Amino acid sequence: xxxxxxxxxxxxxxxxxxxxxxxxxxxxxxxxxxxxxxxxxxxxxxxxxxxxxxxxxxxxxxxxxxxxxxxxxxxxxxxxxxxxxxxxxxxxxxxxxxxxxxxxxxxxxxxxxxxxxxxxxxxxxxxxxxxxx
Amino acid sequence: xxxxxxxxxxxxxxxxxxxxxxxxxxxxxxxxxxxxxxxxxxxxxxxxxxxxxxxxxxxxxxxxxx
Numbered sequence: 001x002x003x004x005x006x007x008x009x010x011x012x013x014x015x016x017x018x019x020x021x022x023x024x025x026x027x028x029x030x031x032x033x034x035x036x037x038x039x040x041x042x043x044x045x046x047x048x049x050x051x052x053x054x055x056x057x058x059x060x061x062x063x064x065x066x067x068x069x070x071x072x073x074x075x076x077x078x079x080x081x082x083x084x085x086x087x088x089x090x091x092x093x094x095x096x097x098x099x100x101x102x103x104x105x106x107x108x109x110x111x112x113x114x115x116x117x118x119x120x121x122x123x124x125x126x127x128x129x130x131x132x133x
Numbered sequence: 134x135x136x137x138x139x140x141x142x143x144x145x146x147x148x149x150x151x152x153x154x155x156x157x158x159x160x161x162x163x164x165x166x167x168x169x170x171x172x173x174x175x176x177x178x179x180x181x182x183x184x185x186x187x188x189x190x191x192x193x194x195x196x197x198x199x
Contacts (some may be wrong), residue, residue, distance in 0.1 A: 035170065036184055042177040046184055053188040057195055067196040077183055085181055092174035099166045 028106060034114050035095045040119055041128060042088050048126040049081050084120050091117045 056077055060070035094110040121128060 035173075039173055039177075042181075046177070046180050047150065050187070053184070054191055057188065057192045061195045065190075067192070070192055070196065074188060078188070081181070083186070085178070089174055089178070091137045092170055096170045099170065123156055 009046075027102075030107065031095060031098050031110070033111055034091075034098075038088065038091045038095060038114060038117065041091075041121055041126075044126050044128055045084055045088065045121060045124075047077075047082065047120075050122070052125065080124055082086060084124055084126075087113070087117045087120050 017098070034065070053074065056073055057070060060073055076077070091113045094113045098106040098110040118128060
């Protein structure tokens with residue numbers, strides 16, 4: 001995992017949007033920055049899932065919830081994580097598509113999907129470097 | 134077209150060979166990028182699956198009857 005990277009996703013995406021409007025080599029930079037942002041978002045989702053999942057289980061146990069109740073709570077939480085993971089994979093696929101193609105549409109779609117991913121992670125409670133809570 | 138046939142074309146063959154090399158290099162470059170992206174996606178998917186499995190184990194241990 002690449003947790004030690006100090007890339008700030010919010011700033012990186014803003015930079016990506018700016019570069020998207022600046023020609024062919026800027027296109028490659030935009031794709032690269034967005035790709036790195038998706039990698040950091042994926043790392044953040046993993047970290048969040050582990051920390052929040054363990055806290056959820058400890059909390060369920062501490063307040064006397066049965067194993068079945070704790071199972072159900074964990075399953076509900078992991079379903080939300082899975083949804084975010086699907087969006088994350090969609091973002092990866094769009095990075096690959098934008099890298100393979102050379103049209104404005106693929107780049108615009110990539111930035112839209114990346115923005116959707118950041119919004120979804122923020123709503124889930126994932127702390128993203130460089131993005132205000 | 135074999136390499137011998139390309140050489141037999143003389144200067145045109147050299148030009149063709151250069152174009153083939155450029156195409157191969159471009160294809161290799163594209164493949165590396167696609168492979169890198171795919172690898173990242175699969176690595177993160179595996180990592181998240183492992184974390185989810187770890188959480189289920191953690192839950193089982195928390196509720197283990199001693």
